[in-house]
Amino acid sequence: MNNAETEKGAIPVTVNVVPGSNNSTNLPTRTSSMTNGESDYESGKGRTTFTAATVDEKALEDEEWETDPANPRNWTPSRKWSTMAIVSLYTFIPPLASSMMSPGLPEVAERFNIHSSTIVALTLTIFLLSFAIGPLFLAPLSEMYGRTWILHIGNIFNIGFNLGCAFAPSTATLIVFRFLSGFSGSAPIAVGGGSVSDLFNAQDRAKAMALYNLGPLLGPAIGPVAGGFITQSIGVKWVFIVIAITSGVGSVIAIPFLRETYAPILRFRQANRDGDAEKAARAHPALIQAQGSLLSIIWISLTRPLEMLFRSFICFILSLYMAFNYGIYYLMFSTFPALFSNTYGFGPGIGGLAYLGLGFGFVFSTLLGAKWGDALYKYLAAKNNGKAKPEMRIPFMLVGSIMAPIGLFWYGWSAQAKVHWIMPIIGTSIFSFALMTTFLPITLYLVDSFKYAASALAAAAVFRSMLGFAFPLFGKQMYDALGSGGGNSLLAGVAIVLGVPFPIWIYYRGEEMRARNPLTK
Incomplete structure (x- = not known):
């Protein structure tokens, strides 16, 4: 199921995405949890929704990663x-x-x-x-x-x-x-x-x-x-x-x-080797979004260090x-x-x-x-x-x-x-x-x-x-x-x-x- 769709009875979860992205999957650009002490990506002011089931899958994958020898x-x-x-x-x-x-x-x-x-x-x-x-x-x-x-x-x-x-x-x-x-x-x-x-x-x-x-x-x-x-x-x-x-x-x-x-890259590669595109997208959504809006993401990323200094x-x-x-x-x-x-x-x-x-x-x-x-x-x-x-x-x-x-x-x-x-x-x-x-x-x-x-x-x-x-x-x-x-x-x-x-x-x-x-x- 597309992440942007909401199943009947599912709890919608709102996250940020890069504005202007033309990526058809509308993947979230902020993961629901931290990976190795650093969250994967934070984007601009656009928003989308995905199901609580997707969040549960991500949480389970994060838990498995904690004990994975590849970590x-x-x-x-x-x-x-x-x-x-x-x-x-x-x-x-x-x-x-x-x-x-x-x-x-x-x-x-x-x-x-x-x-x-x-x-x-x-x-x-x-x-x-x-x-x-x-x-x-x-x-x-x-x-x-x-x-x-x-x-x-x-x-x-x-x-x-x-x-x-x-x-x-x-x-x-x-x-x-x-x-x-x-x-x-x-x-x-x-x-x-x-x-x-x-x-x-x-x-x-x-x-x-x-x-x-x-x-x-x-x-x-x-x-x-x-x-x-x-x-x-x-x-x-x-x-x-x-x-x-x-x-x-x-x-x-x-x-x-x-x-x-870098854990998101390692998990992304691991999922690709397994042929699981959805898991790869959950592992490193910023990289998937980059395929549709690279300049937007790079601009947001470049300003992040300066934002930290001033905010x-x-x-x-x-x-x-x-x-x-x-x-x-x-x-x-x-x-x-x-x-x-x-x-x-x-x-x-x-x-x-x-x-x-x-x-x-x-x-x-x-x-x-x-x-x-x-x-x-x-x-x-x-x-x-x-x-x-x-x-x-x-x-x-x-x-x-x-x-x-x-x-x-x-x-x-x-x-x-x-x-x-x-x-x-x-x-x-x-x-x-x-x-x-x-x-x-x-x-x-x-x-x-x-x-x-x-x-x-x-x-x-x-x-x-x-x-x-x-x-x-x-x-x-x-x-x-x-x-x-x-x-x-x-x-x-x-x-x-x-x-x-x-x-x-x-x-x-x-x-x-x-x-x-x-x-x-």
């Missing part, structure tokens, strides 16, 4: 973690590329005869502008067509665009290829968090999310270390060639072994705080070369080692933070009669919110006082530890709270990449005016305002706010 959450631990390792490898490479050229900025300026410090910084940060835009397109597409090929195709394009950077004949060409490489490189950022949600339940998600988050944070810290020695020995051109080679190795590993994790104060304020810290992180990349060259006399190769302080903080936080964060989350759930809530992620975040300004004060004033070079590096380690300690709970909170995990993370990624792009453009001017101590004190003050009172408020009022918002679970 990624039922995979063996080795298969889950090998999949997570490949996704994390993909997630590591583009952030590595984002900063790897930073020690070579003086050579870029000389090669292309650039005299503006803003244009020099733009060759580095333009990557982050497209890194912000990409998830708006790629995250919704992954929720329609699956995670795997979005990752593969993005990485393959990344190879070509980095080779374009290597052989760019002019500043404009370099900036264009950096922009394109940022867009293609955003694929893992757009879908990786969704993969974590696909594979792990909320109680087991922290370690996997820590591994996933390590790439976007550790990659930019390691990049300048390698980039400094490459630039000093064989030139900045080879920085981009090495990135292309690394991406190629990633594809060689991932294409044969990475498997799809959910929780998503907005947590994304803003994450973005502010990320902006400071990239501000350090653009100012480290001048600081450690002018103040401490470091060359490009040795100067790259200054970034290891950031990397140490990230690794230390990953090793301990996930364990501590999980333990605190489970402790609070146990005190609440075993009932876990997303707000139980917030207390661990406050540890990082307090440590971040401490690290900024330490870094800024020790650099201004020109004490031993290890002191500002220790300050950056404290800051990076705090950064990871806030990123992990925020990411988990967004995944736990919102119906569309990939789109929620895309919203946060857009925000943070925009500030990561913008901060280095004014960094030199700020430090020239205020000095390292004053500039970092200003940043620390804003970090305190954003990072302490609002999370405390969310901890006590977040559940009430989520209950009023249709975008949350």
Whole structure:
């Protein structure tokens, strides 16, 4: 029976569909239940009805899926973690590329005869502008067509665009290829968090999310270390060639072994193999609707991350705080070369080692933070009669919110006082530890709270990449005016305002706010 028809005596159930769809089946575009923590699709203002019997069939299929061996959450631990390792490898490479050229900025300026410090910084940060835009397109597409090929195709394009950077004949060409490489490189950022949600339940998600988050944070810290020695020995051109080679190795590993994790796609394929078209339609109605109204669905999907930012104060304020810290992180990349060259006399190769302080903080936080964060989350759930809530992620975040300004004060004033070079590096380690300690709970909170995990993370990624792009453009001017101590004190003050009172408020009022918002679970 057609889903749009109502049987005699059946209870009509109303759901959303995409307006203007010409699909003859009039399939619903919002499923009656959640799949792997993320509902399949939400559409526009059109409406249709289908029978309660159809809802019962869908509920039964959802229940069967919970115990199906094909469900990624039922995979063996080795298969889950090998999949997570490949996704994390993909997630590591583009952030590595984002900063790897930073020690070579003086050579870029000389090669292309650039005299503006803003244009020099733009060759580095333009990557982050497209890194912000990409998830708006790629995250919704992954929720329609699956995670795997979005990752593969993005990485393959990344190879070509980095080779374009290597052989760019002019500043404009370099900036264009950096922009394109940022867009293609955003694929893992757009879908990786969704993969974590696909594979792990909320109680087991922290370690996997820590591994996933390590790439976007550790990659930019390691990049300048390698980039400094490459630039000093064989030139900045080879920085981009090495990135292309690394991406190629990633594809060689991932294409044969990475498997799809998105439940609606897996269930859709399974139903098609069984020759059950109606079951396939119930498994992933958004994909069926796309056959009749692809542009409408893509438009709605593209606007979903922005809708989350503007309609959910929780998503907005947590994304803003994450973005502010990320902006400071990239501000350090653009100012480290001048600081450690002018103040401490470091060359490009040795100067790259200054970034290891950031990397140490990230690794230390990953090793301990996930364990501590999980333990605190489970402790609070146990005190609440075993009932876990997303707000139980917030207390661990406050540890990082307090440590971040401490690290900024330490870094800024020790650099201004020109004490031993290890002191500002220790300050950056404290800051990076705090950064990871806030990123992990925020990411988990967004995944736990919102119906569309990939789109929620895309919203946060857009925000943070925009500030990561913008901060280095004014960094030199700020430090020239205020000095390292004053500039970092200003940043620390804003970090305190954003990072302490609002999370405390969310901890006590977040559940009430989520209950009023249709975008949350």
